[in-house]
Amino acid sequence: TWILPEMRQAYLALARQRVVHSVETWVDGELVGGLYGLNLGRMFFGESMFARRSDASKIALAALVCLCRERDIPWIDCQQQTAHLASLGAAPVSRQAFEAHLASHVTQAAPGDWSYHPGLWERLQDTGQPPAQRL
Secondary structure (H helix, E strand, O other), X not given: OOOOHHHHXXXXXXXXXXXXXXXXXXXXXXXXXXXXXXXXXXXXXXXXXXXXXXXXXXXXXXXXXXXXXXXXXXXXXXXXXXXXXXXXXXXXXXXXXXXXXXXXXXXXOOOOOOOOOHHHHHHHHOOOOOHHHOO
């Protein structure tokens, strides 16, 4: 309800420029949940999530985490501090830390390929450490 026609047009234009991306959860041909956001450099800024079925947005967020890990995007900006996002691993950062991270990551080259492959689910458990250190 808060997405005005002008916003929709702006986001569609950004999508054509490959800046806006959606991650969707589909079941039997029906869109049941998802999220969208902006990719600038090596940052992803989540804009909105929705679910028409239980946990559908969580599946989309998990897929986004896998994709970001594969594309060397270390942070997803959730923009809000909620119990729901905290339960999924989100944690607040100070403004100073956020601005420092932006300065070093937004200017880096953005990943060109945002297509998803089911094999990326392995990245959900990837801690970035060698296997022996994941214990």
